[in-house]
Amino acid sequence: MTEQGITTRIVHSDRHGGVEHGGLHKPIHSSVQYGFERVEDLIGVFQGTVKGGFNYARQGTPTTAALERKITALEQGVGTVCFASGMAALSAVFLTLLRAGDHLISSRFVFGNTNSLFGTLGELGIAVSKVDAGSVAAVEAALRPSTRMVFVETVANPGTQVPDLAAIGDLCRRRGLLYVVDNTVTSPLLFRPRTVGAGLVVNSLSKTLAGHGAALGGAVTDVGGFDWQGWPNLFAAYRRGDPAQWGLTQLRKKGLRDMGGSLSSEQAHQIGLGAETAALRVAHTSATALAVARFLAGHPAVAAVHYPMLESHPQHALAKAHFSAGSWLLSFELRDAATTLATIDRLRIPIKATGLGDTRTLVIPVAPTIFWEAGAEGRAEMGIADGLVRLSIGLEEGADLLADLEQALPRR
Known part of the structure; x- marks a missing residue:
């Protein structure tokens, strides 16, 4: 059987993943706490040795997990972490993966609130250089020994500038830099950043994927384009198991558990419904x-x-x-x-x-x-x-x- 189209897969994804009582959609799980028959399983969820379990809604629920699976499929990634908004997702990327003394290169044509966030990063000791990313030469000229990450939007809001996506991805691969692409305007329906070497893809879920102006949400998807084994800013506790999951683990633990940028089950359910169309x-x-x-x-x-x-x-x-x-x-x-x-x-x-x-x-x-x-x-x-x-x-x-x-x- 040939691979099904993305809409076919999305509208049937919940029921194929197993839904209680034969429902077509994953229900809204409003519970904050999750109990276990064996305390050993509770410990396993905390320590990451039990996969797919839940302990406290701040780190996710069965409803948000269903949405994460949809977005991972859309971006053809290895995993996704959902957040309460697109800005919460971006904040988690910058604040949990970068440290004081690190250097970030960004397109200077970015969303106004993202630009404001860069001011906060500077106050925390993370240097930001803003360049015209329509030229990979401008990105390369801004490189420093402390450069860790390059960030672009696929289409800038509101000026619609487009960066040299593939050339920047090649530069990041050669220099061992984490390439972060905000795919909000194009969405995975029009473009997949993994094709140009992105490591992480950010989507504001309130836009194309939800689409009805009735739900806020954001997501970070690891699309498998970066080797986390060489990333110096990961906590030792998260360097366990599959290295492809290390970055996502830190984003979930620090961005959700510690910083509290959690997406509610109600909002996740609305976004999941919107994604179908x-x-x-x-x-x-x-x-x-x-x-x-x-x-x-x-x-x-x-x-x-x-x-x-x-x-x-x-x-x-x-x-x-x-x-x-x-x-x-x-x-x-x-x-x-x-x-x-x-x-x-x-x-x-x-x-x-x-x-x-x-x-x-x-x-x-x-x-x-x-x-x-x-x-x-x-x-x-x-x-x-x-x-x-x-x-x-x-x-x-x-x-x-x-x-x-x-x-x-x-x-x-």
Whole structure:
């Protein structure tokens, strides 16, 4: 039998994994504590010698474990740890795997809250260099003897810059660096970072995978591209058993048990349900986003459109080489920046709200909101124009969105 498609596998994954009473979905396990007939088994769960057991919900539940299996399958990884949000997942990666004196290289085109987190890392003694990751030469030039990790987003939010993913992966492999790729905008439905040598993949589950704006969550997946035996920052207690699991063990123990960034069973259940329709949603939103981007690019009131699948995009060739579609994120700038807020107010369908990957189209002016804290200098470094408008395309009919944009855009 040929390998089944990803949607077929996801919608049947719970029942094939064994569900109580013949249910089709893993139920919501609300219990915090988990009991054992033999105290030896409880000890085994604590010490990691008993696999698949649960002792306290802060480190996971049967419901979150079911979601972790789904995400591992989507990313074709060796294991996943889920968190309460995408930022909790990123925080766990940086704060549990790096130490004072280490050096991190990041694309300078990253999500505003990620950029804010980098400021915190600096205060803790972890140096961060931000470079234009569209050039692997820029990444290589930033290397130091203390460099441990390289971090990029597949498509930057909100400017849609695309890093030189494969070349950076090759550099990390040659230099023994941990390559961390945030796959949130593309998702594993459009791109799998393991194909470019990533070691860890981060996903904000609130976006494509949940998709309904009703659940927060994040995940870190080890896709098998890094040898943890050479990583100096692992605690001795976690260097046991299969080395492929060492990094995940530290993320779970430190990021969940110690730091408390735990995903609830209720949220995990909602995300798991959303994942069943993710492939259908991302196909629709990608097609609509491309149509919207082309419409905006041809409108006389629009000065610039940022969408990787537009031929005019600076990294269009990279995007075409790696991504099967462009996803739901795009941004644009008006020729007269002074008309930006009035234009947004005239829109009837897009909701004026932050967030991404919802079933509804969302719109926000970037500089005075999600990147306000970065300041004018920081925004300039990240290519954020004062009049930049971000759109997250939803499931509405494309014709309705185009008509709404047409009536809202300034006349020239």
